[in-house]
Amino acid sequence: MIQTILFLHILAGVAALAAAGVAVGSAKGGRLHRRSGNAYTLAMLFVGLSALVLAVAHPNPFLFAVGVFTLYLVFTGWRAAMMRDGRPRRLDHAGGAVMAVAGVAMLGWGAQGMLTGSGAQPVILLVFGSIGLTLALADWRDWARGPIAAKARIARHLGRMLGGTIATITAAGVVNLGFLPDLMVWLGPTALITPVIFLWTARVMRGAVRA
Helix, strand or coil, rough: HHHHHHHHHHHHHHHHHHHHHHHHHCCCCCCHHHHHHHHHHHHHHHHHHHHHHHHHHHHHHHHHHHHHHHHHHHHHHHHHCCCCCCCCCCCHHHHHHHHHHHHHHHHHHHHHHHHHCCCCCCHHHHHHHHHHHHHHHHHHHHHHHHHHHHHHHHHCCCCCCCCHHHHHHHHHHHHHHHCHHHHHHHHHHHHHHHHHHHHHHHHHCCCCCCC
């Protein structure tokens, strides 16, 4: 059973990468973009959930935490596309709470690892935990200010979906690029693609990109 889940997990990851490429390359708001985006979301949902199952079956709290982080990115990106009124529901607050708890746990675990000097894993936990906790807190801050609509909603959708794509590329690198240093494999995609997210977000806020 575990081997079957692992095979489907990998297959869904490949499908997610393909769908992400189509979504990024297609006209935003068009039929192809919507359909490929939906395919990406479903594939990533399976990737994230199956990762949690695998992390429990073969106890690995580190991968479990990273799975929660990935699911939050895709979940909030999808919700930004769905909530055209920009008003959060209970489901959104619940997702933020889960990410906030996971983020604090990742930071605590990473800090403990740094004190004991146990390799690259603590640094990875500190980076991903910081990003996840910051995003969760930023969501609550933005929701408290009022509906996240218009350009801000589109920027959030694109940014979070690209963040989920980073996670997918990272997972592919971890599996296939084991000969490279751990920090390069785990954090390289984040370092390379995050500036793209900031540039794209800036274009959206200027009205250069439509959804």
